Amino acid sequence: xxxxxxxxxxxxxxxxxxxxxxxxxxxxxxxxxxxxxxxxxxxxxxxxxxxxxxxxxxxxxxxxxxxxxxxxxxxxxxxxxxxxxxxxxxxxxxxxxxxxxxxxxxxxxxxxxxxxxxxxxxxxxxxxxxxxxxxxxxxxxxxxxxxxxxxxxxxxxxxxxxxxxxxxxxxxxxxxxxxxxxxxxxxxxxxxxxxxxxxxxxxxxxxxxxxxxxxxxxxxxxxxxxxxxxxxxxxxxxxxxxxxxxxxxxxxxxx
Amino acid sequence: xxxxxxxxxxxxxxxxxxxxxxxxxxxxxxxxxxxxxxxxxxxxxxxxxxxxxxxxxxxxxxxxxxxxxxxxxxxxxxxxxxxxxxxxxxxxxxxxxxxxxxxxxxxxxxxxxxxxxxxxxxxxxxxxxxxxxxxxxxxxxxxxxxxxxxxxxxxxxxxxxxxxxxxxxxxxxxxxxxxxxxxxxxxxxxxxxxxxxxxxxxxxxxxxxxxxxxxxxxxxxxxxxxxxxxxx
Numbered sequence: 074x075x076x077x078x079x080x081x082x083x084x085x086x087x088x089x090x091x092x093x094x095x096x097x098x099x100x101x102x103x104x105x106x107x108x109x110x111x112x113x114x115x116x117x118x119x120x121x122x123x124x125x126x127x128x129x130x131x132x133x134x135x136x137x138x139x140x141x142x143x144x145x146x147x148x149x150x151x152x153x154x155x156x157x158x159x160x161x162x163x164x165x166x167x168x169x170x171x172x173x174x175x176x177x178x179x180x181x182x183x184x185x186x187x188x189x190x191x192x193x194x195x196x197x198x199x200x201x202x203x204x205x206x207x208x209x210x211x212x213x214x215x216x217x218x219x220x221x222x223x224x225x226x227x228x229x230x231x232x233x234x235x236x237x238x239x240x241x242x243x244x245x246x247x248x249x250x251x252x253x254x255x256x257x258x259x260x261x262x263x264x265x266x267x268x269x270x271x272x273x274x275x276x277x278x279x280x281x282x283x284x285x286x287x288x289x290x291x292x293x294x295x296x297x298x299x300x301x302x303x304x305x306x307x308x309x310x311x312x313x314x315x316x317x318x319x320x321x322x323x324x325x326x327x328x
Numbered sequence: 329x330x331x332x333x334x335x336x337x338x339x340x341x342x343x344x345x346x347x348x349x350x351x352x353x354x355x356x357x358x359x360x361x362x363x364x365x366x367x368x369x370x371x372x373x374x375x376x377x378x379x380x381x382x383x384x385x386x387x388x389x390x391x392x393x394x395x396x397x398x399x400x401x402x403x404x405x406x407x408x409x410x411x412x413x414x415x416x417x418x419x420x421x422x423x424x425x426x427x428x429x430x431x432x433x434x435x436x437x438x439x440x441x442x443x444x445x446x447x448x449x450x451x452x453x454x455x456x457x458x459x460x461x462x463x464x465x466x467x468x469x470x471x472x473x474x475x476x477x478x479x480x481x482x483x484x485x486x487x488x489x490x491x492x493x494x495x496x497x498x499x500x501x502x503x504x505x506x507x508x509x510x511x512x513x514x515x516x517x518x519x520x521x522x523x524x525x526x527x528x529x530x531x532x533x534x535x536x537x538x539x540x541x542x543x544x545x546x547x548x549x550x551x552x553x554x555x556x557x558x559x560x
Contacts (some may be wrong), residue, residue: 284405313544314408323407325339 081149083108083245083275084129084166089143091124091133098124100299101143106245106292108148111271113286113307114279116296117327122279123171125296126247129277130166131159147245164191167243169234171250180210180225181218183233187241204240208232208266228259235266239273246270248278252285264289283323287311295319297327339404343413346396347472350417353389353424354468356382358461360431361527365457367438368520371446379435386428393421412544416537420471423530423537427464430523430530437520444513447503452496453517456524459489463531467538476542482535483547489528496521 082105091099099121106112106129114122124133131152133139145152152162164187175183184201193200201218205211210232211218222233231251238246251267252260267289270276280286286293287307294304295316303316314320321327360382367375397418400406406414463482470478497518504514533548540546 283407311407312411320408324410325407 080108081146082106083110083148084277085144085146086125086128087144087146089125089128089141089145091121091128091142092140093136094138095140098299099128102296102299102301104294104301104304106275106277108275109271110291111267111276111278111289113283113290113293114277114296115281115283115286115293115322117322118281119298120296121299122281122296123249124299126168126249126277126279129245129247130163130168132163132168134159164241165243166245166247167238167241168247169231169238169249169251171253175222175230175233175237177221177223179218180205180220180222180233183222184237184240187237191241200240204236205233207239207270208236209262210236226259228255228262231255231259231263232266235263239270243274245275245277248276250280251278252280252282260285283311295322297322339406339410342396342400342404343406343410346393346400346414346417349389349393349396350421350424351468351472353386353393353421354464356386356389357424357427357431358464360386360428361434361457361461361464361524364431364434364438365454365520365524367435368441368517369449369454369457371438371441373439373442376435376439379431383428383432386425390421390425393417409541412541416471416541419537420468420534423533424464427527427530430527433523434520437516437523440516441513441520444516445509447500447510447513447517450496450499450517452492452499453521453524456489456492456496456521456528459485459492460524460527460531463489463528464534467531467534470535470538471541474538474542476539479535479538479542483532483539486528486532489525493521493525 084106085104087103089099089102090097102121102125104125114125116122127133128141128145129147129152131145133141141153147162147166151157176186178186181198181201184204185197188197188200198218202211205217210229222230225233235246235248235251248267252263255263264285267276267278278286278289283293290307292305293307293310295302295310295314295318297318303310303314303319305315310319311323314323318327360379363375363382364379366372367379397414400414463485466478467482469475470482500514500517500521503510536546536548540548
């Protein structure tokens, strides 16, 4: 037995470099996501936010021409080790994408999809309804379960995507631009769900809306041209950034 | 994606306009202090009217700054150094408004001094007046130039204000204890000195806010504001 020490971070990278067709999109990024915290990744378009998020659950390797160097750990375990099953990784580290990825099926089927893929058998209603309740889409009416997912509003579709990830009871949830293109009311609902989920799992979100990072996260990381420029407590980073590039980005003066 | 606030030049112009309002407010409050001290030293009641007239403009400027700060916070969402700047302007604006109030109190002392049997001249009063006005001016200069060193020099001068105040008190007390007819004028002078001392404190507050603006951490309520010492 090893001596008791501090719990390993939920997720961490060590000198992570990701290249697409030889072009480095992430460069030498080392970051630790503490267990049970909400961490935001901010940065200009093309800074590597989504790529960093995707490296946490091995989504980048699905992209042809992608090459990853460096380490990614989940609770101290090397995620990219040969014996690790990527499907299991993606089950425990759920992801909600920026683009709608719902199937042209019912609300129920969309949430049940992941459960069935995982091999959960029998009556899935309890699990589906629990996930839908968390995101505020279900309050007891069967008609919601049968509604076509693509008939929902944009905000409801985003919440359904979150429910689909939650049904698998992930340890970590990765959210890419969780409120992009949503109106303020729909955004507020999604943000309050994220806020409530902080007690359920570790959350990493990539966002172009840095005020959202300020509202939701304990820690914020600023990426610029694939490099981690600054990482720390959100309040400190937003009020007194140490890095000039962070200051320029936050104040809208990045050239 | 809307991850930028607004084009820098437009936003910068708004921040500069806000700073200019604060500078006008500070300039006017400094002039109020000068007039009020003049009224006390020369026992000239006419100065009080001028001081009170200037206070109206200070109040207007305070309201304008409040309004612009609200607008900036709501519409521009300043971040990082810009956020600290807006926060500091709002606090400095309160301090300057209070300086105006103290100048009005001193002007009142000037009116009363004119009707009391005069005290022999107390040089410390004009000296404290000059000193606190200079502290205010330098604190505002430090804000404009983002100059923490000058701000710290202003903070250090507050000790000189305190020393001059006690020296003035000793002199006034000795007059009052020797001749009872000096008591009304002496009490009046103590009030004037006390108000001047508060102006020194408020100029010190502004200087502390400038250090926060430049360095991002507060040095208020620490034992020493010096760069090499740390408070408890």
